Amino acid sequence: MGFFERNRNDLAGKGIDPSRLPPGQYSTDRFPVLHAGNVPNYGDLSNWTFEVFGEVDHGFKLTWSEFCELPSVEILTDIHCVTKWSKFDTNWKGVDLAIIIERAQVRSSATHIMLHSEYGFTANVPLKDLEDHQNIAIFAYEYEGKPLDPEHGFPLRFVMPHLYFWKSAKWVRKVEFMNGDRPGFWEQNGYHMYGDPFQEQRFWGD
């Protein structure tokens, strides 16, 4: 029996339903760090802003303290990285994308969003996924009850756990509501436009 098969078989013994593990993935208790480029080094966040623009009636820009005043939610979710690790029951706290949509008065013409992060990293995701209330997308500032580690996205990252984790942009600064889809950073480099882990949509053509 190979590593992947043994890993999958071990899940039931740990009380985890093996169907939670997408095909081609293994489960880990570690929290690997993956990104292109450098980890931003923030000072006191006094220059940090969060901006909402695009297909909206009321674009806005918030400071860090204003962002922290938005209503928050906590989620417990599995995450799946395209490099084949999955991690079960991760706990995140932050602001539901629905709060941002409401506040910005997003137009009905908006179909997708582009997350814009530090150093030009971008990621695209569709809005229609949120019609399925099983799915959630949040802007997270806490992981397991503590502020995010710098390498995991401090102070703020996107988390949309039903898609591969590359969609979950770290160090996010802006969200753009778009009419139509556009490839983000990894998508321009051959990754799938959608990225459903259960369909193994890793690369173009998957």
Ligand SMILES: Nc1nc2c(c(=O)[nH]1)N[C@H]1C(S)=C(S)[C@@H](COP(=O)(O)O)O[C@H]1N2
């Ligand atoms: N800003 C930014 N966010 C990013 C990336 C990146 O390169 N830059 N990489 C993505 C990828 S490919 C993955 S798998 C996850 C990894 O998140 P982690 O380091 O917290 O595990 O971050 C995603 N978010």
Ligand SMILES: [Mo]
């Ligand atoms: Mo990734």
